[in-house]
Amino acid sequence: MFILKGIDQLTSAIAKAKKVRPRVEFDCFGRYRVSGSKGYYTVICRKDERGYKTVACTCKGAERGLACYHAAAALSLHIGLARQKPSA
Numbered sequence: 647m648f649i650l651k652g653i654d655q656l657t658s659a660i661a662k663a664k665k666v667r668p669r670v671e672f673d674c675f676g677r678y679r680v681s682g683s684k685g686y687y688t689v690i691c692r693k694d695e696r697g698y699k700t701v702a703c704t705c706k707g708a709e710r711g712l713a714c715y716h717a718a719a720a721l722s723l724h725i726g727l728a729r730q731k732p733s734a
């Protein structure tokens with residue numbers, strides 16, 4: 647899990663996502679399934695109680711606090727959806 651502070655953090659993850667082009671499946675708002683080398687990973691994007699945007703992924707990299715490409719792929723969908731939601 648990592649805290650999303652800015653897009654800079656995701657630059658390399660986005661570049662990798664563009665190259666790998668993982669499949670992103672919408673589960674519910676804030677919850678996505680992203681295809682990876684070993685099947686699907688679940689990415690959860692949410693705001694914690696202090697207002698920080700947190701992103702959790704079930705892959706090994708995210709366990710160590712890295713911004714993985716699954717998270718970057720899910721976030722691009724999440725941000726698009728959040729923009730469409732008037733209350734988000």
Ligand SMILES: [Zn+2]
Nearest residue numbers: 703705714716
């Ligand atoms: Zn991941």
